[in-house]
Amino acid sequence: MPGKLKVKIVAGRHLPVMDRASDLTDAFVEVKFGNTTFKTDVYHKSLNPQWNSEWFKFEVDDEDLQDEPLQITVLDHDTYSANDAIGKVYIDIDPLLYSEAATVISGWFPIYDTIHGIRGEINVVVKVDLFNDLNRFRQSSCGVKFFCTTSIPKCYRAVIIHGFVEELVVNEDPEYQWIDRIRTPRASNEARQRLISLMSGELQRKIGLKVLEMRGNAVVGYLQCFDLEGESGLVVRAIGTACTLDKLSSTAAFLPACNSPSKEMKESPLVHPPSHGCRSTHNSPIHTATGSRLTQNFSVSVPTLIYTGMGSGSAGKEGGPFKALLRQQTQSALEQREFPFFTLTAFPPGFLVHVGGVVSARSVKLLDRIHNPDEPETRDAWWAEIRQEIKSHAKALGCHAVVGYSESTSICEEVCILSASGTAAVLNPRFLQDGTVEGCLEQRQEENLPPGCGFCHIPYDELNMPFPAHLTYCYSCRKQKVPDVLFTTIDLPTDATVVGKGCLIQARLCRLKKKAQAEANATAISNLLPFMEYEVHTQLMNKLKLKGMNALFGLRIQITVGENMLMGLASATGVYLTALPTPGGIQIAGKTPNDGSYEQHISHMQKKINDTIAKNKELYEINPPEIPEEIIGSPIPEPRQRSRLLRSQSESSDEVIELDLSHGKKDAFVLEIDDTDAMEDVHSLLTDVPPPSGFYSCNTEIMPGINNWTSEIQMFTSVRVSRLSNINLTNQTLNKNFNDLCENLLKSLYFKLRSMIPCCLCHVNFTVSLPEDELIQITVTAVAITFDKHQAVQTTKTHVEKSLQRASADNEELLQFPLELCTDSLASHPFSPAKEHLESASSNSGIPAAQRDRCNSWIELIKLKAQTIRRGSIKTTVSVEKASPLTEGHFRQRSAPACANSTVGVVKMTPLSFIPGAKITKYLGIINMFFIRETTSLREEGGVSGFLHAFIAEVFAMVRAHVAALGGNAVVSYIMKQCVFMENPNKNQAQCLINVSGDAVIFVRESELEIISAQQPIASCQPACSGGEIAT
């Protein structure tokens, strides 16, 4: 499928003065694609040249179209000497390669120079004509859509979620080539930028091929990263989730099902991990990798079949033999698939059945031991190993899939820590099967959804738990077991019921290590890792309890390696899930009980902690409803026991204990402060200051407990580099420094954004790096969103009421539940009033009755389905009536648009997948940009702060310009993946590399939408995709 790329250079403006004599510039432009270059005429003596060039045409293979960036260079013509470069623009033409995205790229692009920054702008028009040539052996994957968004993008419906795709490419880093010693910094930077651009293109193309092989048409949750390994090379790797997406028709696009923010909450369904059972492993270091074992092509076979049996886990949980049977089925299905991983963090309703907990794996590698640095095999093998471990952890948790999956690295000299983490989960295969056949799954799910507690129920066997946990009966349904605490890496499922608001919880930790070489170093690091992991976990747990909450979402633990220390930073959003028990308090115990003053001290601390918990409960409005026993009926949470073996549910009916639980005393968490370390811990617990009033923060997409966003958003990046002053660093001082650094940074953010109160910092993303011995760098990207304080309470109420109503409405249907499938659970609660009871029953099973009937024939069904899909016929039936009730519920947007800034050219950026108060009507393609900036006049540019401030502002500007040129007005799921900053103040030099990505979109304000929809079809929404075609 070759194509023709056409480029026209229109004009320039604000060019720099290149000729001192005339104060003007004689500019011309070189347009390069692949090996072909065109030039415009020289436009003499102007800072605002009007070239108005002809169309430059490149005839190229689509493979090149995918890999190569269009390179535009602006130069100053010089008759007597070499022409001086003014700067360049790289344009990724990928968005033009699939029909549903942009059709033309046209606009003003900043002209960028790696030494001088932005120097004026250039107006360019780019088009692509693709010739259809489907019979050719495909090396390209034009047509596969990429999304950074980690949920099913608005205005699409997931027909099938196929699963994990990954790819990795390696090259020599130009900065480390011999030629770098003789070329200019500019040439070197440009070589690097260009190479990474090429590699990203290649990577994307290869991943696209895998998706096509799986019969998918899109990659969601696409995450691409660079590893600057130094001497051993430059690695670009990516992971994502292959899907078959169906574009919702234009009418449907306006349904709440698609993208109203309210829908937001509804739409991403369940996910949930119970149990604080974090499992993690640490490989012993030093793998002299042979690189022969695995190739980078992880097999992609039979993707659709994988999740077949999965729902069974839940259904049969207490079901004895039935359960075992399903397990078997699932397992055998699983074996066909290498990695049942999903990079998604939010899911279509009903997709996620249970959550087992966080699984993570790390391994320490030595980069100088790679035998074949230029080949990807070694790294592929490394990652395969880690993924294998993740997979086995998930299995141990009784789960067959991992959701919210991500991978990362930390490199210091020749040592590299590879990390992967995710949330073990049990998924509902029905989603995969029924999507095609029955039309809109979401609708159906809606009716049968459990009351938002199903995901909390343990997927593992309680008689054989993978880790010690305290189980109780679910506080929502009273039927199934839940853990006392739940950690996950995903977003809060939209139907989860929570009490009060959530909050950002961070654990911070430093550990000194001796400087060492090679193996010794790697060994030291891998010895430290388990301790760090343990302490981070303990800190998280303490802080969670201090907040009076019982679950963490969006957990992300980052371990950073430096020359002489390791840093651990965990961020998550704490919430109180109604399904889980009230967390106990924290109890302090001393080891020397006879010492009076010590006792006093302890009791003082205890009081402080108790006060803090009480204060936090008030602050986050955590006042779980007392559950009146009469109404509930008899099912009672089982007495908690510390032993690993829990009695089976049928025995339990111990009312006394429930009383105890409601007082929250039972499982008080005991902190023993027998040494200074522990003392420190307690102190640091209490030093975290809550955000000022009117502020909330979380690191997830949406803030639990707040859903009435108004339209004002402010995305920002803040960077701090701190120098550790003392020479005699101890772990304590280091911890304190690090803690202060993070806390102060947060305080500064709250102060800076105070004019937006009431507001919430969402998707707060901290990254830590250790650029040099004594330097700690923290980079934070987040978005502040205003909300309407007064509507909040109401909305929450209606939400709860609604779910109750829905539950009761479900009763009838549920009566037809095939009893034999869940005899145990029903039998064990014979006295419960019908209503609650049935509601809970549905949630326990996690699978609607209708579905269960078909259990036996799942496999057949899936096969059938797979065939259907292969034929490429996908039916989109969105039932309009069903969808609409969702709209009525919440919505905030009444006041917002008035203040919205409607000036032409404004481009919003947000790390979230949605824009509050607006609907995304079109996805224009992925933005993935890499920039290098270097200076040899650091002081003149305002020092390191001036330099980096200007650079980040320029990066934002270039992202916005590209989005605007695609015809978009926002970037969603924006992420700054890397910000590598190096300075050498003595030489007056600094260098920075930044990598950002996101999805370019067109959004329409809801208020405007109402007007438009009244007038019917929207032009911007449906140019070419009404048929919901699927590329197969």
Added chain:
Amino acid sequence: MTNELDIFVGNTTLIDEDVYRLWLDGYSVSDAVGLRVRSGILEQTGATAGVLQSDTMDHYRTFHMLERLLHTPPKLLHQLVFQIPPSRQALLIERYYAFDEAFVREVLGKKLSKGTKKDLDDISTKTGVTLKSCRRQFDNFKRVFKVVEEMRGSLAGNIQQHFLLSDRLARDYAAVVFFANNRFETGKKKLQYLTFGDLAFCAELMIQNWTPGAVDSQVDDMDVDLDKEFLQDLKELKVLVADKDLLDLHKSLVCTALRGKLSVFPEMEANFKFIEPCRSDRWPLNDVRLFLNQYSASVHSLDGFRHQALWDRYMVTLRSCLLRMYHD
């Protein structure tokens, strides 16, 4: 532990109006932090001094980066690096070009040269405006002056177009440019009591009536210079003073007309032709107005006087100026 680097970059550039004012007023970061602390902001927000320091630094850095663009405001509108809502852009520009009354009275009518710039130290001491702020204001005057000096068309209009100022501020700048170009000495002791507003008012009238632009809107420098021809012609009016007969006749006409209407008639009679002294004699404003009206009108009854149109061009403006200047 010290922060070597500390930045905050928003997709929409954050502008804190209070900090902007402090920056424009020429305060150093530490002075600005001190002033902010005194404003009670720490108590209001619960922030720490460190947070305030970091925030102030950050805003100052932003303003410093924006300053280059503020020198040519249209660039601020078209640049892509800082995303700033239009209302904020307007605020940034307007405040940047605003000037202090005390400062402008010192500089008005002086040549905008390096020499004057050297005197800014003294001006700063005298007016209490920081040297930094004096420099900004002076540079603004000079920059505007240079851009519009040679331009065709309305002076205020040109300023507005090239600097995107509000109507009011553009007209003030027109006055500054006009005075600077014509070196009207406004610093004389006698004129000290006049505000910039008074002078700007006069300048506007003079621009309207006494420049070449008043006659022909296509000439170069139409609003900047006084109409040379007109100035030449004014000599003709001297006849009103030089010619004893004409003077007496004029005087008697005015006196007759005003007799009984003016509370200060005797003084007027004595001081005929010298307006300044009126002030020391505390004429009511109304009397001055009556007098001036009559004074200009009665010329039309002077048979021997041929320059009626010239007289009107001169007197209408002069009368308004005098009235405006007639206060304590």
